Amino acid sequence: MWGEITQEIRIAQTGVQILFGFLLTVVFTPRYADLRDTDQVIYIVTVVLGACATGALIGPVSLHRLVSGRRVKAQAVRWASRLTFVGLLLLLATMTSSLLLVLRVATDDDYVPWLVGGVVMWYGLCWFALPLWTRWRHTTE
Template sequence: MSDPETGETAEQRLHRNFAELLQELRVAQTGVQILFAFLLTLPFSARFSALSGLQHWLYIAALVAAAVAAATIIAPVSFHRLVFRQGLKEEVVQVSSRLAQIGIFALMLAIIGAILLVVDVVAGLTWAVWLSSILGVLYLGLWYVLPAMHRFRKVLDD
């Protein structure tokens, strides 16, 4: 049975949804990899030992958030490979979508944590808190509030 709007069968829709999700994850994965690599190299820089205790904890929080983001954004590929040809495409799409959402949230935390740490080192904690707060609101607005507003508007229109 095909969808009257798209003409797709349920199986075609699942394949398209998974392909779209993988394309979206490719974009996020690049950002995660660059940030994670940056964070992994920081302890080997000469100035790292001069960081305060708070700055070390900010670093650890950002590093862990980047690691969680990497794990959850890469996980759909592994999940798909391990259940390939098992008739679980719907589960793959659902689980992968959830993992992507968790990964994107962790990426947001990692970015904000890295900004908080870097700006604290460069300009001080007051500037770091202000800038990371402003950027946190921006990320929340663009990544969560904006889509939620459009979903809500669509529900009202239907």
């Protein structure tokens, strides 16, 4: 199970690190000063969420390094799985707030929250509903 978790983490980790790296550069652009206060708050929240997601998704690597050879593989796998799940939830929040910020800056239309809500529902379907349905439908007793 450790090998499977590390493969899953590699995919999520790459996405969150690219997004987080991009977010870190935004504050240094000339347009940042022109953002409304609400958009600056959304930006700050997004950066913090991205940092937390990065920490949670890198956490299993550190966990493995620190407990390797201690005969606690089962506990390490359990904690790595939990950290990965928390990282995915934080990644969902980061992507949601990033999308909200970008769409608020790109347009002033009232449909932005609805569009973001639709994308979040899509993420929920792909990341949680379908896997849980598959687990329920195809798990044998």
